[in-house]
Amino acid sequence: VEGPGNIKNRGNALRQASAWRGSHGSLLGVLALAVMLGTVTWLFLASRDPYITETLVRQSEVVLQPRVYTVECSEDYDNYKRYPGCTPQTCGRAIIDNSVTREEAKSLRKLAERGLALAGSDGGASILDLHSGALSMGKQFVNIYRYFGEQLSDVFSEKDFSLYREVRARIQAVIAKTYDLDPSLLYLTKPTFFSRINSTQAKTQHDEYWHPHIDKVTYGSFDYTSLLYLSDYGADFTGGRFIFMDSNGNRTVEPRAGRISFFSSGSENLHRVEEVSWGTRYAMTVSFTCDPAHAIADPVMPITPV
Ligand SMILES: O=C(O)CCC(=O)C(=O)O
Numbered sequence: 001v002e003g004p005g006n007i008k009n010r011g012n013a014l015r016q017a018s019a020w021r022g023s024h025g026s027l028l029g030v031l032a033l034a035v036m037l038g039t040v041t042w043l044f045l046a047s048r049d050p051y052i053t054e055t056l057v058r059q060s061e062v063v064l065q066p067r068v069y070t071v072e073c074s075e076d077y078d079n080y081k082r083y084p085g086c087t088p089q090t091c092g093r094a095i096i097d098n099s100v101t102r103e104e105a106k107s108l109r110k111l112a113e114r115g116l117a118l119a120g121s122d123g124g125a126s127i128l129d130l131h132s133g134a135l136s137m138g139k140q141f142v143n144i145y146r147y148f149g150e151q152l153s154d155v156f157s158e159k160d161f162s163l164y165r166e167v168r169a170r171i172q173a174v175i176a177k178t179y180d181l182d183p184s185l186l187y188l189t190k191p192t193f194f195s196r197i198n199s200t201q202a203k204t205q206h207d208e209y210w211h212p213h214i215d216k217v218t219y220g221s222f223d224y225t226s227l228l229y230l231s232d233y234g235a236d237f238t239g240g241r242f243i244f245m246d247s248n249g250n251r252t253v254e255p256r257a258g259r260i261s262f263f264s265s266g267s268e269n270l271h272r273v274e275e276v277s278w279g280t281r282y283a284m285t286v287s288f289t290c291d292p293a294h295a296i297a298d299p300v301m302p303i304t305p306v
Pocket residue numbers: 195215227242271272273283285
């Protein structure tokens with residue numbers, strides 16, 4: 001309950017304010033408006049993730065025809081021999097969800113889980129490369145074929161390797177079809193690997209998967225990069241979106257099990273992976289070169305001596 005004193009005080013204050021407003025009214029109004037506008041703008045910008053500008057495809061969507069985004073090719077390809085029918089002439093990105101089934105993606109994830117359970121990085125990012133045999137272990141890598149030898153027949157089967165080959169061939173076919181290439185002129189190249197990422201703090205540079213990079217610079221032989229996602233953004237993990245870093249903003253792909261994202265590997269497709277904040281993210285990197293000298297054979301089940 002306000003006493004008479006308070007009412008009097010307020011009366012004085014109001015009188016003083018109105019006298020002041022008499023001479024400075026319009027200036028005060030403009031200032032107040034500017035401060036208000038500034039605050040609203042700041043709140044709006046601060047509430048947005050500065051790295052995300054546009055989502056190309058959400059986890060919940062199912063893309064049944066390749067969703068293609070064309071970007072101008074960089075000059076990177078000029079520094080390499082050109083292979084007609086393969087070297088990118090149209091560059092860009094594309095996403096497709098029905099070339100690999102979710103069942104197949106699940107089987108591949110199980111394969112990756114079993115392989116990575118043999119060791120794994122101390123930091124948040126582990127890889128398993130069935131071609132070279134490289135497997136993250138602690139702060140380094142081991143060669144599974146040498147290190148685990150015969151034990152591997154308890155971990156992998158011929159079926160796992162044939163599934164890899166089958167899926168690799170289907171990815172190759174969809175890339176060729178989308179970019180109007182001769183599929184027989186694309187060759188699998190290295191490295192090709194499964195990745196497992198969680199939110200454990202990085203212990204070595206190998207764990208720092210989130211840095212922006214250009215695959216053609218990082219891996220040399222790549223002309224087309226593809227990623228087959230083996231787990232679901234939002235359900236299996238959070239963070240971990242794939243981000244194309246264009247000069248006019250970022251464009252993201254939300255991983256979905258069975259989703260293939262493929263793109264030309266030059267600097268027109270600078271990209272990074274957002275840090276995983278919760279859960280575990282599995283993916284498979286499968287890339288192709290136009291240069292037969294950089295071709296590798298499909299991984300094969302090691303023959304165990306009898
Ligand atoms: O896992 C991803 O989404 C991208 C990985 C990547 O950029 C790479 O392997 O070069």
